[in-house]
Amino acid sequence: MSGDGTRAGGGTAGAARPTSRDVARAAGVSQATVSLVLGGKWPGRVSAATAESVRAAAGELGYRPNLAARSLRTGRTRTALLVVPALTHEYFARVYAGAAAVAAEHGFGVVLYPSPAGVGPARDPFGSAQTAIDGVIASSMAADALGGIGGGGLPLVMLDSEPAPAVGGASAPAAAPDRAAPDRAAPPTVNLAVADGMRQVARHLVALGHRRITHLAADVDSWTFRVRARAVREVLDAVPGARLAEERCALDMGAAREAALRALRGPGGAGGADGRPTALLCDGDLLAAGAYKAARALGLRVPEDVSVSGFDDLVLASALEPELTSVRLPAEEVGAHGMRALLALFEGAPAAPVELPVRLVPRGSTARPPRPPGCPVPPSRDLPPAPG
Template sequence: MNNRRRPTMKDVAKHARVSVSTVSYVLNDSGPVAPERRERVLDAVRVLEYSPNESARSLKRRSASAIGLVVPDLTNQFFALVAEGVQGAAIERGVLVVLCAPQATGLPEGLHAKLLRSQRLDGVIYLTGTGALPTELLELSRSGPVVLVDEQILGFDLPAVVCDSRRGAREVATHVLAHGHRRIVVIGGPSAMWTGQQRLAGYREAFAGAGLDPDSVPVLVGDYRQDSGCELARVALSGPPETRPTALVCANDLMAIGALEHCKAVGLRVPQDVSIVGFDDLPVSALLTPRLTTVRQPAREMGAAAANRLLDLLAKPDGAPPAGEPVMLSTEVEIRDSVAPPPAGP
């Protein structure tokens, strides 16, 4: 039978000598069935290697059978960990995840959103690498829920799962200031992105709290990639020792790793000559030399929360309600070895 066609529920009923409704009761655990009949149905399922049509079952149950996940770049450990969290939560609820990684293909995010729309997925989890919402994804959000992760997009009432970036940034900057640093440069995230804005706001709050004019602290805008951290560290540290910054506050770990790379290339010691902090707490951050002080975002938990938020919306019989307030998870400063008092001198 398997060589000719996929077995149906009717085939199972015929093999088990029961009605189709009895098979449905057993498979969906939706009605009483005598133990002997239940065993016959389960035996028929095994013999025929029957598997339910999940798309049809999801329509009847108003539950999801497949969701999409758009991740900008899987080489970024943070995005990969979020994806793991999404996948783990989806598996627990019997849902397939279709992954799109625009940077891996070189194709724009909008084209991937269009592809996901053509697959008739139940909903999408979206991690933006630009802070913008492609038109295709906006159209997708009109036919099914779209949940954002680690970002909010102004002007769009979409559910989101984020971390308290502002608080985390404020606390890690306070840690740097507590070591006596006053010549500081911020290597910030993209100004168009909510995370970049929130982290910069947190840094500025810490500077103001320490008696520094926030406007006096230079901000170099990066793109969250390692190369930009390296280049912006070169710009920040290009002056003479008596005027160059004694600390670099980086808006993510990849840019902090780039800053470390530059310091090693030019012979600057971290933290003896310059202190560096990051944001994200990527697994590699604890393995660097020196180990990086950073802000921990619970990436896997964010992914799982986004998947559960999406699946809960899909399970509602009356459709998705307004987005409401984002789910906000807490952050925590991980103090390691990359911060020390500024070097003595002018």
């Protein structure tokens, strides 16, 4: 009997385990077709109906490929490494879920690994990554994220990273899965439209009448946060009378509270209603939660005295009172697209850069700014036109 499969959920000792031959017989196809479908190589070779029939037969029989045997035959572990800045952040948990779902459809597994420093090159968690994994999806890091993982000799997909510069009017080609020459081209990227998200927030605040806005900016030197800061400046620079300030802080609720206190107290700690910002535009929902704490510590109400916005639209956004205006990010799609790009690299196929849209979700934390009697809210016609 062939030992190329196992029965899910176990079974009685000595019970026959279903093989790929059993799946082929049940689906009325050849073993080669079963191998193509369950190996994720069927598109263009097998019809979608046949692929579904094979998957259904495998599910009914409880068949699972013997990945260890397959690895010996193909030289692949069918395992991808997902490197993230933190395991405790809801966004990265959702990215992992999206990547793992796509990986499972193709018989791959995903190992989740936090970069010890949060951002920057990751250390090799295996000692010899090239023998343990087939490729890497790295989030929120520089392009040299693989410097400590197998010497950079693995296929790589970057998330939340600056796209490769265009060459001759087109994006640079994706790296081929040639582990001996990983530096031929910059890795493919999967990004969120973070600049557009920040423009949506800034325009929302301006439309409400806010002209004194402080950007509570993450003190992290990475592409995504540089892009966010630039987008906010571009919007407010085009608004007459707008005053943009910036307070930088760590991606931490306590640090955000202290930064918001500095902003709301003003220069010298003596800011009043005429000088303090009327809105705090935050780089993340955790920072916004710190801004809430600062406002309440000073006896200010959200949004009556100061509006607060976030970014990420975590569960926290709906738990805060009032609920937080935030930008919703399709985190699962980020992980799914990252895994698809890595699978393409394994097959030597190009993987074009991806940018996923984001959406502002206005809630109760933003409103018209407070104003002294007789001082009207600036007209929304000052709002610059949306690009495009």
